[in-house]
Amino acid sequence: MELHQLRYFVAVADSGGFSKAARICFVAQPSLSQQIIKLEKELGQRLFERLGRTSVLTEAGRALLPRARLILKEAGDIKSGISDDLGSGAGQLSVGLIPTIAPYILPGVLKRFYESFPKARISVNENLTERLIKSIIGLEIELAVMSLPIEDKLIRMEPLFEDPLVLAISPVHELAKSEHVTIEDLRGIPFIALDEEHCLGEQINNFCYERQINPDIVCRTWNLSTIQHCVSFGSGVSLVPKMLVMTDVSNKCVYRPIKGQSPKRTVVAAWHRDRKLSKLAAEFIQIVKDEYAYLLETRSYEGSGNVSPIIANF
Known part of the structure; x- marks a missing residue:
C-alpha cells in the first residue's frame, strides 16, 4: 500500500x-x-x-x-516534525496562494522567508480557492493564503489582514478628477470584471448585487493584469485589491477609494483542522502579515500610479 x-x-x-x-x-x-x-x-x-x-x-x-x-x-x-526537531531552520514547506494574492505579496514574502531560513526550501502552489482547499484536505500542502468565505469544516483559519478594494480608472476618465467615488458612480459605465471562478470576482459581484448596482460588464477576464491594461486603455473601470495598487509601478492607471461602505476582502491563512502547523509554517504566516504591513507603510503613496493620498486612510 x-x-x-x-x-x-x-x-x-x-x-x-x-x-x-x-x-x-x-x-x-x-x-x-x-x-x-x-x-x-x-x-x-x-x-x-x-x-x-x-x-x-x-x-x-x-x-x-x-x-x-x-x-x-x-x-x-x-515530515514537518523531523524538520522542526532539527532546530536549524532547515526543512520543507508547501504552501498555496490564490492568483489574486500571490503576484503582489509573494515576492516580498519569499525574500523575507529566505533571509530568516536560508536552509529551508519552499514549494508554492498558485491556484484557485477550491483547488487549494482540496490540496489542504489531501495534505498536499500545509497551508494556504486565501480570502473568505471558506466554509469547509475540515479547514482551520487565522485572519491575516483586511485588503480593501479600490476603483481602477484610466487617467483620462471623468472619475479620475475626483478624490473619492461612490458605488453609485458605477451605474451605466463600462466595467471590466474578473471571472467568477476567482473568489474575488464573486465577491465583487456580490458587493454590487447587495447594493443593487448592475455594472455594464463589457469584458470578463481571468487575470488582474489584463484588467489593468484594459482600464489603462480606457476600455472600462474595475475594482481591484489594494495590494495590487501598492505594487503597481506602471503609472498607467488611477486608483480611487469607494466612499462610504467600501468593499474589502478578509485574507486568511488556512490549514487542515487536524494538523499541527510546523514552525516554518507558523513563521510563514507571520511573514505574510509583516509584508502586508510593510507595503501599507511604504507603498500607499509610492509606486501606485496616480493615487489619491486619501487611499492611505482605508
Whole structure:
C-alpha cells in the first residue's frame, strides 16, 4: 500500500469522481484509476461503486476513508516534525496562494522567508480557492493564503489582514478628477470584471448585487493584469485589491477609494483542522502579515500610479 494510492483514494471520495480527482491530483485519469484498482486488489475489497460519471463509496470505502485521512495526516506531520526537531531552520514547506494574492505579496514574502531560513526550501502552489482547499484536505500542502468565505469544516483559519478594494480608472476618465467615488458612480459605465471562478470576482459581484448596482460588464477576464491594461486603455473601470495598487509601478492607471461602505476582502491563512502547523509554517504566516504591513507603510503613496493620498486612510 502506497501513500499516493491513499491520496488518490481520498481525492476520489471527496470529489465524487475519477476525472475530478485526477485534475485535483494533477495526474492522468488512467494512472489514477490503475492505482485505485491496485489498492482494491491489495485490500481485497471494492472501494467504489461506479454510477456513470459518479463514484460512491462502498461500505469498505467508508471504513477506509477516516483511516486513510489519518495516515496521510501522520505522514505529513512526520515530515514537518523531523524538520522542526532539527532546530536549524532547515526543512520543507508547501504552501498555496490564490492568483489574486500571490503576484503582489509573494515576492516580498519569499525574500523575507529566505533571509530568516536560508536552509529551508519552499514549494508554492498558485491556484484557485477550491483547488487549494482540496490540496489542504489531501495534505498536499500545509497551508494556504486565501480570502473568505471558506466554509469547509475540515479547514482551520487565522485572519491575516483586511485588503480593501479600490476603483481602477484610466487617467483620462471623468472619475479620475475626483478624490473619492461612490458605488453609485458605477451605474451605466463600462466595467471590466474578473471571472467568477476567482473568489474575488464573486465577491465583487456580490458587493454590487447587495447594493443593487448592475455594472455594464463589457469584458470578463481571468487575470488582474489584463484588467489593468484594459482600464489603462480606457476600455472600462474595475475594482481591484489594494495590494495590487501598492505594487503597481506602471503609472498607467488611477486608483480611487469607494466612499462610504467600501468593499474589502478578509485574507486568511488556512490549514487542515487536524494538523499541527510546523514552525516554518507558523513563521510563514507571520511573514505574510509583516509584508502586508510593510507595503501599507511604504507603498500607499509610492509606486501606485496616480493615487489619491486619501487611499492611505482605508
